[in-house]
Amino acid sequence: MALAPRLPHGWEERWQREKEQRRRAIEEGGEKLEEANRKLKWIVEFNNRRMGAKGRMQEEGEEQSEEEEVQMHCRHAHPRELFHALEELRASALLTDLTLRTADGAGMHAHSAIMAATCSALRQHLQSGDGGRGSAGERGGGVVEFAYTGAIAGLNRDTLAQIRAAGLALGARRVLELCSVEEEKGGGAEGGTGGGAEECRISAETQMELTLSSVRELWMERLGCDVELEVEGRRFPAHRPVLAACSDYFRGMFCSGMRESAQRVVTLQLVGGEELEALLSCSYSGTLGLGWGGVFELTCSALQLQIQPALLLCLRFLRSRMDARSCLDVAAFAEAYGLADLRKLAEDFLLINFQEVAATPKFLDLPGERLLEVIGCDGLCAASELPVFRAVVAWLEAEPEERLRWAPPLMAAVRFPLMTFREFCEVRAVNLGMEVSGAGEVQLYGSALSQFGFPVSDGRDPCRVRRPKDALILVGGDRLDPELGRRPSRQLWFAHALHTRTGLVKEVEWRLLGEMPEPARFRHGLGVLGGQLYVIGGCHFYAKSDTxxxxxxxxxxxxxxxxxxxxxxxxxxxxxxxREGLLYAIGGDRDINNNMDSVECYCPDTDCWSLARPLDQPLSGHAAVVWEGEIFVSGGFNCRYECLVSMFLYHPQRGSTVLSGMAGDRALHCMESLRGRLYVAGGVCNLRTYYTDQLACEAYDPRSDAWSSLEPLPLPHVSAASAVLEGRLYVLGGYCMEDSSDTELLHRYHPLSQRWENMGRMPGPNTDIRACLCRLPTHLRQ
Structure with missing residues (x-):
C-alpha cells in the first residue's frame, strides 16, 4: 500500500486542476458508455436477419469450409495507439495504482502493469504481491516516460547519470541500454569510438512493441490483473488500464464511478466467451484471427464493448475481403449497426458485381424492397439487361406464392427497352412458361413487355449510367491527324460516367480535365501517390534529341x-x-534505338532522384506492376530490340529474380494486377524478322508462378494505356502495327465472364498514352 507523498509547493492548485481533468474524463467516458449500450439493441435484429443466410451457408458444403478458414491480421499501429491512450490516463491520474517516489519525496503516479513491463524490480513486487510503492531515484520521471513512450526526451549528457541511477534502482534494463547508447554517442562527439551508437539505437516504436510484449506476458501469467470479466460462467483476468485504453466502454465503466469500478469481478452480457477471449488477446497484442465463419460475431462483440483495435481489424477485413458470397451479409450487418461507410461500400460492391452476386444462394434471401432498389439503380452493372431479368425471375420462383405481389413492380424496374430482339425472345419464352402455371400470372409482364422497340413514355433515356468513385484519367499521348500527321498532346481526360445502352452497346462519357505544362508528351511515365498525379519523362516529338x-x-x-x-x-x-511511398522509373529508351538498364527512385519528401540497383539487361517497352509490395516486370525489348517472353521480380536493393516466362513474346504491352493475378494484353511480338500485333492475352499467378491463356483481344492495342476500374481491366487506345492506324476504341475485360467488351471510343489522343485512377473533386463530377 502506497504511503501518502509529501505535499509539494502549489499542491492545492495542481489538485484542483487534476480534479477538473478527472471530471471531464468521467463525463466523456459516461457518454461513450451510453453510446455503446445503445448499439446492443441491434444484435437480436441482425441475428434474426442472418438466419436465412446461415441456413443456406450450411447447404454450400465445400464453400462453407473455405469461409471458416481463419487467418491472423495485425494492426501495426496498435502499440503506439495503446500507449498514447495509457499516457493520457496516467496524466489524468485515472486507474493509476502505483506511486513512485523520487529522492526529494515527490510522488509520480503510474500503472503498475505498465511499469512492471519495463522494470524488473517492480515485476518482482507484483510477483510477491507487494505492489503500489517503489523508489525511482532523482530522475525517475525519465523511466516513467520511457515506459509510456519508448523514449526519454530529456536524456542528454547532463541528465545521463541521474537517469542511469533511476534505471538501476528500478531494474529498467532497456533504459540502461539507452543510457549506454547516449554515452557512446557523446564519446563519439568528442572523438571517441562511439560512431556506431546511432545504429544501435532502437526506435521508440520498437520499444513500445517490446513493452507491449512484456505487458502481454504479465497478462498471460495473471500478474497485476486487477479485474476479472465473467462471461458464460468463465472468468477472464485483465488489467483495467489496458481495457480502458482500448475501449471507451470499459473507460466509462471504470472511470465514471459506476459500481463496476470497485468490483473485482464484472459480469458482461450478450458477449460470448470465445469472442471475449479473442478481443482481450487483440487488446494485448494488436493481432486478431479472422475468417468469414466468425467475423460477424467478433465485430458484434467489438462494437458492443467498443474495443477499438479489434473493431478496426474487423472492419478492415470486411472491406478488403468482401466478395460475391459475403457482400449481402456485410450490407445487412452494416445497416443493422449504422455503419454508413461500410454499408455504402457493400451496396456499391453489389451494384458493380451484380451478375456474380445474383448467382449466389444468398441473393434469393434479399427482401423485395431491397431487390427493387438494386435493379432500379442507374449504377447497376450488367453485361446487358437480360441478366437483370433472369435474376428477378429466379428470385420470384424461389418463393412464388409469397413473392407474387412483387412481380409487377420488379418487372417494371427491368429496363426492357435496352434489350435486343434475341433477348426479347428469351423473355417471351419465360413469360409464356409462367402463363400456363396459373391464370393469375398472365398479366404480370404485359405492361413491361409492351415497352420493347418503343421509347420510354416520359422521354427519359433508359440507359444505365454509372459514375465510379475513382476517375479513370488519361494523360498525354498522340494521335494521327490526316492533315498534320502525328500530333503529341498535353490533354488530360477523365471518364465521368459509364453508359450501358441497348444489348451490349456501351460507351464512356469523357470530360476534359485540363492540360499539362509545355511541352506535350507521350511515352512518358504516370503514377499516383498521395492522391496526386506524377508525370515523368517521355518524348515531346519523334527526333533522337526529343526525349x-x-x-x-x-x-x-x-x-x-x-x-x-x-x-x-x-x-x-x-x-x-x-512502391512504399517512392516512385521507380525502370529502364526505358535514352533516345532512339538506345535503351538502358538503369532504375531511378524519386522521394517526394526530398524532391530528389537517386539510382537504385540496375536491371540485368537494358530494357524498354516493358510493363511493370506492384503486387503485395513486389515489383513484377514483363516482356519488353532487349538491347537488340527483340521482344521478350521474360517475367522477373525486381527489388531496388537485391536486383532481379527470374520467374516463369510468358507463352508468347511481347513489348509495348499492358500489365495490370486484378484479383490476385497479373494480366498482360496487347503490344507487339516478333514474327520472323519484323514485328506484328500481339492479340493473345495471358494471366500470371504469382503464388504458383504459372501462366494461363485468356481470350485474345478483338483489335490490336500497341502502346496502349491500361487501368483496373471496379474489378475490370481496361485497355485503351494504341495503334495497329500492320498499317500504323490508330486504335480509337477501348476494351474492357471481366474475369467473371472472361470476355472482352467494346466500351466505345477514345476522347482524343490514342497512342503512347498513359492512364491511372484518382479521386477528383466533387465539382468536377457533377
Whole structure:
C-alpha cells in the first residue's frame, strides 16, 4: 500500500486542476458508455436477419469450409495507439495504482502493469504481491516516460547519470541500454569510438512493441490483473488500464464511478466467451484471427464493448475481403449497426458485381424492397439487361406464392427497352412458361413487355449510367491527324460516367480535365501517390534529341501543376511504379534505338532522384506492376530490340529474380494486377524478322508462378494505356502495327465472364498514352 507523498509547493492548485481533468474524463467516458449500450439493441435484429443466410451457408458444403478458414491480421499501429491512450490516463491520474517516489519525496503516479513491463524490480513486487510503492531515484520521471513512450526526451549528457541511477534502482534494463547508447554517442562527439551508437539505437516504436510484449506476458501469467470479466460462467483476468485504453466502454465503466469500478469481478452480457477471449488477446497484442465463419460475431462483440483495435481489424477485413458470397451479409450487418461507410461500400460492391452476386444462394434471401432498389439503380452493372431479368425471375420462383405481389413492380424496374430482339425472345419464352402455371400470372409482364422497340413514355433515356468513385484519367499521348500527321498532346481526360445502352452497346462519357505544362508528351511515365498525379519523362516529338527528363506533379483538388526535380537521365518508353511511398522509373529508351538498364527512385519528401540497383539487361517497352509490395516486370525489348517472353521480380536493393516466362513474346504491352493475378494484353511480338500485333492475352499467378491463356483481344492495342476500374481491366487506345492506324476504341475485360467488351471510343489522343485512377473533386463530377 502506497504511503501518502509529501505535499509539494502549489499542491492545492495542481489538485484542483487534476480534479477538473478527472471530471471531464468521467463525463466523456459516461457518454461513450451510453453510446455503446445503445448499439446492443441491434444484435437480436441482425441475428434474426442472418438466419436465412446461415441456413443456406450450411447447404454450400465445400464453400462453407473455405469461409471458416481463419487467418491472423495485425494492426501495426496498435502499440503506439495503446500507449498514447495509457499516457493520457496516467496524466489524468485515472486507474493509476502505483506511486513512485523520487529522492526529494515527490510522488509520480503510474500503472503498475505498465511499469512492471519495463522494470524488473517492480515485476518482482507484483510477483510477491507487494505492489503500489517503489523508489525511482532523482530522475525517475525519465523511466516513467520511457515506459509510456519508448523514449526519454530529456536524456542528454547532463541528465545521463541521474537517469542511469533511476534505471538501476528500478531494474529498467532497456533504459540502461539507452543510457549506454547516449554515452557512446557523446564519446563519439568528442572523438571517441562511439560512431556506431546511432545504429544501435532502437526506435521508440520498437520499444513500445517490446513493452507491449512484456505487458502481454504479465497478462498471460495473471500478474497485476486487477479485474476479472465473467462471461458464460468463465472468468477472464485483465488489467483495467489496458481495457480502458482500448475501449471507451470499459473507460466509462471504470472511470465514471459506476459500481463496476470497485468490483473485482464484472459480469458482461450478450458477449460470448470465445469472442471475449479473442478481443482481450487483440487488446494485448494488436493481432486478431479472422475468417468469414466468425467475423460477424467478433465485430458484434467489438462494437458492443467498443474495443477499438479489434473493431478496426474487423472492419478492415470486411472491406478488403468482401466478395460475391459475403457482400449481402456485410450490407445487412452494416445497416443493422449504422455503419454508413461500410454499408455504402457493400451496396456499391453489389451494384458493380451484380451478375456474380445474383448467382449466389444468398441473393434469393434479399427482401423485395431491397431487390427493387438494386435493379432500379442507374449504377447497376450488367453485361446487358437480360441478366437483370433472369435474376428477378429466379428470385420470384424461389418463393412464388409469397413473392407474387412483387412481380409487377420488379418487372417494371427491368429496363426492357435496352434489350435486343434475341433477348426479347428469351423473355417471351419465360413469360409464356409462367402463363400456363396459373391464370393469375398472365398479366404480370404485359405492361413491361409492351415497352420493347418503343421509347420510354416520359422521354427519359433508359440507359444505365454509372459514375465510379475513382476517375479513370488519361494523360498525354498522340494521335494521327490526316492533315498534320502525328500530333503529341498535353490533354488530360477523365471518364465521368459509364453508359450501358441497348444489348451490349456501351460507351464512356469523357470530360476534359485540363492540360499539362509545355511541352506535350507521350511515352512518358504516370503514377499516383498521395492522391496526386506524377508525370515523368517521355518524348515531346519523334527526333533522337526529343526525349525528356522533366517531371511534374498535378494536384486534382487545386487543379495546379508543380515542377519537380528532373530525372538523372532522359528517359522514355519506360515503366513507372509506386512502391512504399517512392516512385521507380525502370529502364526505358535514352533516345532512339538506345535503351538502358538503369532504375531511378524519386522521394517526394526530398524532391530528389537517386539510382537504385540496375536491371540485368537494358530494357524498354516493358510493363511493370506492384503486387503485395513486389515489383513484377514483363516482356519488353532487349538491347537488340527483340521482344521478350521474360517475367522477373525486381527489388531496388537485391536486383532481379527470374520467374516463369510468358507463352508468347511481347513489348509495348499492358500489365495490370486484378484479383490476385497479373494480366498482360496487347503490344507487339516478333514474327520472323519484323514485328506484328500481339492479340493473345495471358494471366500470371504469382503464388504458383504459372501462366494461363485468356481470350485474345478483338483489335490490336500497341502502346496502349491500361487501368483496373471496379474489378475490370481496361485497355485503351494504341495503334495497329500492320498499317500504323490508330486504335480509337477501348476494351474492357471481366474475369467473371472472361470476355472482352467494346466500351466505345477514345476522347482524343490514342497512342503512347498513359492512364491511372484518382479521386477528383466533387465539382468536377457533377
Amino acid at each position: 525528356l527528363k522533366s517531371a511534374y506533379r498535378y494536384d486534382p483538388l487545386k487543379g495546379s501543376w508543380h515542377r519537380l526535380a528532373d530525372l538523372r537521365e532522359n528517359r522514355s518508353n519506360f515503366s513507372l511504379v509506386v
